[in-house]
Amino acid sequence: MSNIGGFFSNVVSEMRKVSWPKRKELTRYTVIVLTTVIFMAVFFAIVDTGISSLFRWFLSI
Incomplete structure (x- = not known):
């Protein structure tokens, strides 16, 4: 059990070192x-x- 407690203690310690973004940066x-x-979609x-219509055209020949 001490390993689990030490793990979570290390997690809390590391989370305090994290630099969280401000609201403006996050937005x-x-x-x-x-x-x-949206652009990629x-x-x-x-x-x-385009590829679908190209294949449909090619298969209709």
Whole structure:
């Protein structure tokens, strides 16, 4: 049991050393991540639609 207690003691010690982002930084990072995810989703949807229509055209010949 002392190993488990020592582990959690070390976890608490390390968590106190963490530099948490401020609200403004967190908001900016969240917007950047969401914008990137939306852009990539739209990009891959367009590429997927293009490849699908290319295959449909090729198979209809």
